[in-house]
Amino acid sequence: MEEMTTWSREAILEVYNRPLINLMYEAATVHRQHHAADEVQVSTLLSIKTGGCPEDCGYCPQAARYHTGVEGEDLLTVNHVKAQALRAKSTGSSRLCMGAAWRNVKDDADFDHVLEMVRAVNETGLEVCATLGMLTERQAQRLADAGLYAYNHNLDSSEEYYKEIISTRGYEDRLKTIENVRTAGVSVCSGGIIGMGESHEDRCGMLAVYADMETPPESIPINALVAVEGTPLEDQEPISIWEMVRMIATTRIVLPKSVIRLSAGRTNMSDEGQALCFMAGAGSIFAGDKLLTTPNPDVNKDMQLFDVLGITPMKPYSKGEKPEVNERYKDNADAEKRIKWSRPEHKIVRNEDKSMKGKSVS
Ligand code: SAM
Ligand code: DTB
Ligand code: SF4
Numbered sequence: 227m228e229e230m231t232t233w234s235r236e237a238i239l240e241v242y243n244r245p246l247i248n249l250m251y252e253a254a255t256v257h258r259q260h261h262a263a264d265e266v267q268v269s270t271l272l273s274i275k276t277g278g279c280p281e282d283c284g285y286c287p288q289a290a291r292y293h294t295g296v297e298g299e300d301l302l303t304v305n306h307v308k309a310q311a312l313r314a315k316s317t318g319s320s321r322l323c324m325g326a327a328w329r330n331v332k333d334d335a336d337f338d339h340v341l342e343m344v345r346a347v348n349e350t351g352l353e354v355c356a357t358l359g360m361l362t363e364r365q366a367q368r369l370a371d372a373g374l375y376a377y378n379h380n381l382d383s384s385e386e387y388y389k390e391i392i393s394t395r396g397y398e399d400r401l402k403t404i405e406n407v408r409t410a411g412v413s414v415c416s417g418g419i420i421g422m423g424e425s426h427e428d429r430c431g432m433l434a435v436y437a438d439m440e441t442p443p444e445s446i447p448i449n450a451l452v453a454v455e456g457t458p459l460e461d462q463e464p465i466s467i468w469e470m471v472r473m474i475a476t477t478r479i480v481l482p483k484s485v486i487r488l489s490a491g492r493t494n495m496s497d498e499g500q501a502l503c504f505m506a507g508a509g510s511i512f513a514g515d516k517l518l519t520t521p522n523p524d525v526n527k528d529m530q531l532f533d534v535l536g537i538t539p540m541k542p543y544s545k546g547e548k549p550e551v552n553e554r555y556k557d558n559a560d561a562e563k564r565i566k567w568s569r570p571e572h573k574i575v576r577n578e579d580k581s582m583k584g585k586s587v588s
Contacts, residue, residue, distance in 0.1 A: 233437040233480050238430040242476045246468060250506050253475035257507040260482045266532065267485060267510035267540040268525075269321040269355070270314035273518040274302045274343065275336070279327035282577045284391040284458040285382075285422055285451055287519050288327040291581040294456035296519050301326075301336050308346040315352055317513065317525050320542040322347050323355035323378060323415075325518045329395065330360035330567055337365070341372040348373030348551060353542050355415060360395070360403045360567050366410035373551045375543075376413040376445060379403050384431030387424045389572065391459075396568040401435075408441060413546055417447035417487065420473050421465035429473055437480050444545065445510065446484045448473055450491025452520045458576040465491075467499035471506050478507030485509045485545065493521050497531050504535065 241249070257263055278298030279288045287294040311322045324343060331337055340358065347354045356369065357378035366377065381404075382388060385397045407414050418432045436442050450470055453462045470491070477486050488508035492500065500508075513525045532539065542548075 233434055235427065235431050235434045238433050238437070238476065238480055239427060241479050242426060242430050242472060246472060246475075249472060249475045249479075250502065253478040253506045256479050256482050257505075257509075261485070261507075261509055263504075264535075264537050265509070265540045265544070266504060266537050267321065267487075267544075268319045268513045268528070269323055269353075269487075269510060270310075270317075270319040270514045271323050271325060271512050271517050271522075272302075272307065272310050272314075273299075273327075273516075274307060274324045274340070275299070275326035275328065276519060277327055279329065281329050281394045282392060282574070282581070283394075284574065284577050285419060285454075287454040287457060289457070291577075292456045292458070293580075293582075294454050301339055302343075304339065304342045304346050307343045308350070311347045311350045311352055314514070315350055318529065318539045319352065319513060320540055320544070321353035321355055321376070322350075323357060323376075323512075325356075325378075326358045328359040331358050331362075331365045333365070337368075341368060344369060344372040344374050345551060348375075348549070351542055357415075360399050361406055362565055363406040363409055366406045366412060370410040370412050370549060371552050373549050374412055375546070375549055376415045377407040378415040378445075378447070379407065380417050380419070380447065380449075381432055381435060382418045383422065383424050384428040385435070386431070387422070387428040389570070390574065391422060393570055393572050393574050393577065396570050399567045404439075404443075412549075413445065414441075414443040415445035415447065415487075416443040417445075417449070417489070419449040419451050419490070420469060421451035421453075421462055421491070422459055423462060430476070433477060433480050436484075442481050443484055445487060446477055446481060447487035447489040448477060448508075449489040450494070452490050452517070454520065456580065458574070458580040460580075464494055467495055467502070470495070470499070471502045474503050474508050475506040487511070490517055490520070492523050497534070500531065501535055504537065510540075
């Protein structure tokens with residue numbers, strides 16, 4: 227169908243604005259050319275280090291500066307993670323994604339523990355994914371050597387709109403991390419959030435960045451904002467299911483080979499709405515009653531919907547080889563000591579209003 231190899235933001239917007247009834251059909255057609263439409267990957271999220279994050283991401287309940295009721299927790303133990311991985315496997319997941327509320331990975335004892343977790347989860351036969359914040363090339367390689375299959379690091383929105391949401395880090399650092407993950411041979415999972423007040427152009431601008439990559443992400447999560455009380459985005463109106471379907475369908479056409487993840491926000495979606503998302507090209511969900519800190523549909527309910535639709539959960543490593551575990555990058559940390567991630571620190575009024583100091587005067 228679409229034979230273009232480069233996509234401008236305008237060209238993507240033209241796709242995005244097509245009559246939805248046609249857009250869905252076109253996306254479903256592309257989906258079937260590149261993917262088994264009756265297979266959906268089930269991934270389980272596990273927050274291995276919750277809350278207390280120093281960043282100011284305007285959507286995030288785990289940022290320490292907002293009053294969201296999320297209690298900071300220490301890093302989980304390797305045994306706990308292994309038990310959760312086995313549980314996820316027994317309920318049909320093929321991937322475990324471990325999330326940490328960190329700005330970036332540091333070469334410390336916590337990272338050594340995370341590497342152990344990666345090894346332990348890899349042994350269960352599940353695909354191992356992690357999302358730990360910014361990452362140097364060597365850190366990415368150490369994760370790869372421990373058996374990491376994929377790394378999640380979202381651009382979240384267009385470069386322009388990113389500046390309206392986060393002031394403690396820059397878009398360039400996100401791109402650099404994605405490049406580091408790619409160089410280490412780890413599968414890239416990178417997507418965004420809709421419903422943060424961004425324009426349709428911003429959504430298409432983010433897709434243009436992914437489409438322009440030499441190798442686009444293997445996996446693209448599309449999250450609907452979960453508006454959490456206490457965050458700067460707490461009052462955002464929920465997006466309609468039609469916007470989600472439109473975004474998934476556009477992503478499907480522009481990035482035909484990537485697996486699209488119907489990610490956060492499913493508790494507000496009907497079964498019929500989710501079915502349209504699968505038709506339009508979504509090939510993965512996060513299962514389990516919690517995402518990282520917010521609720522998610524019960525896995526049994528998801529499996530009932532799969533049964534109704536005739537969808538089967540994808541097997542682990544259906545789309546790539548199981549990584550080999552080795553210790554090549556164990557030593558030699560010094561080369562990267564000088565790497566500094568940026569801190570733009572521009573003013574975002576609503577982030578400041580919702581931060582600790584804002585709270586005490588309101
Ligand atoms: N700290 C790491 C980072 O920011 O890269 C990893 C964890 S972070 C929670 C992973 C992703 O979760 C974010 O990039 C964002 O896309 C998504 N996320 C966080 N809060 C969300 C919310 N309230 N609604 C939807 N997605 C959210
Ligand atoms: C992604 O894009 N969505 C997931 C996963 N990657 C790590 C996280 C969603 C988090 C939603 C808010 C929460 O539960 O804290
Ligand atoms: Fe921290 Fe990640 Fe949440 Fe931003 S999105 S506050 S970096 S946990």
